[in-house]
Amino acid sequence: MKLSVIMPVYNERNTIQEILRRVRTVDIGEIGKEIIVVDDGSTDGTPDILKLEEDSTVKVLKHKTNQGKGAAVRTGLGAATGDFIIIQDADLEYDPDDYRTLLAPLLKKKAEVVYGSRFTGEHRNMLYWHMLGNKFLSFMTNVLYNTTVSDMETCYKVFTREALEGIEIKSDKFNFEPEITAKILKKKIRVYEVPISYAGREYEEGKKITWRDGFSALWALVKYRFTD
Numbered sequence: 001m002k003l004s005v006i007m008p009v010y011n012e013r014n015t016i017q018e019i020l021r022r023v024r025t026v027d028i029g030e031i032g033k034e035i036i037v038v039d040d041g042s043t044d045g046t047p048d049i050l051k052l053e054e055d056s057t058v059k060v061l062k063h064k065t066n067q068g069k070g071a072a073v074r075t076g077l078g079a080a081t082g083d084f085i086i087i088q089d090a091d092l093e094y095d096p097d098d099y100r101t102l103l104a105p106l107l108k109k110k111a112e113v114v115y116g117s118r119f120t121g122e123h124r125n126m127l128y129w130h131m132l133g134n135k136f137l138s139f140m141t142n143v144l145y146n147t148t149v150s151d152m153e154t155c156y157k158v159f160t161r162e163a164l165e166g167i168e169i170k171s172d173k174f175n176f177e178p179e180i181t182a183k184i185l186k187k188k189i190r191v192y193e194v195p196i197s198y199a200g201r202e203y204e205e206g207k208k209i210t211w212r213d214g215f216s217a218l219w220a221l222v223k224y225r226f227t228d
Contacts, residue, residue, distance in 0.1 A: 002032035003103070004082030008072030009037055011044040012090040019090050020053050026096040028103060031084075035059065036076045041066035070176030074169045086158045094155050098196040102158045111192030112163040113184050115149060116156030120195040130200070133214045137178065140218060144225045145185040149193065153177050153217070156196055163189055174213040175220040182224035 005023055009016060023035055035058045039047055047062070054060045061075055073087060084106055088094065098116055105111040119134075134153050141152045154177075163184065171179045184191065 001030075001084070002034060002082040003028060003099070004076075004080035004085045005033065005035045005088050006073055006076030006080060006085060007035065007037045007088045007090055008040055008069050008076065009042060009046060009050075009090045010040040010066055010069075010072075011042045011046060013042075013045045013049055015092045016046055016049055016090050017053065019088070019092055019096075020058060022096045023088060024057055026099055028099050031103070032082075033057075034080070034082060036061065036079050037090075038072040038076045039063065040068070040072040068171075068173035068176075070169060070171035070173055070179070073176055077164070077169070083161055084158060085161065085164065087155055089155045093198060093200055095197050095199070098156065101194050101196065102156060105192045105194065106158065106160060112160045112189050114158045114192045114194060115151060115154050116158075116196030117149075117151040117193045118154055118196060118198040118200075119150050120193070137214065137217050137221070140221050141178070141181060141185075144221055145182065147185055147191065149181070149191055151193070152181050154196075157181075159184075163187070171220060173216060175216045178217045178220040179224055182221060186224070 007019070007023070020035070037050060037058060038061045039050055041063045050060045059079065061079060063072065063075065077085070084103060086099070086102065088096065094116070102114050102116055105114050134151065138149055138152045142148055157180065167180070167183045169176060169179060
């Protein structure tokens with residue numbers, strides 16, 4: 001079996017080498033691993049670093065211009081060949097040491113989709129308004145789709161290849177998160193949650209998501225509840 005790690009990257013020259021080191025070296029037992037980095041039009045020197053990092057363990061795909069996280073994930077999914085697929089941000093907020101915890105329910109056939117919840121594991125406290133926004137979006141997900149997820153916006157989403165069959169991702173930006181969640185739930189697949197660690201960064205450290213993305217996520221939840 002093999003795990004495909006899809007890593008969307010935009011202007012992360014300060015963290016890209018370290019996150020690649022962590023993903024390369026994390027022990028996930030006998031499961032194979034492929035790392036697919038999608039450089040989403042970086043302009044800060046990240047492409048030069050990726051040229052040095054690309055090898056037999058890391059495949060680098062490139063967007064000529066910045067299109068957004070959803071577009072980068074879509075490109076990565078098109079190249080993924082693994083039995084399991086995980087999304088990995090490049091900013092060090094999420095720890096690949098959690099891969100084993102995330103994969104365990106899939107390997108035991110308890111689940112087809114696993115989300116890593118930032119609110120049930122050890123974590124560096126996030127900004128209050130970010131926490132409130134995340135909680136609200138999770139609440140709306142639960143109301144609209146009759147589920148009980150605690151962290152819809154988490155980056156750590158792991159899927160079996162079969163769970164993603166027939167799903168077309170249309171979102172280009174951060175609204176990828178509510179879209180994929182909506183479409184998984186509409187397939188009658190129950191999300192399995194496990195606790196993960198989280199070290200959220202500040203805007204001065206390069207955090208990119210804003211309150212505007214929250215409104216976009218809310219609209220995506222409503223839209224995909226009634227459309228494909």
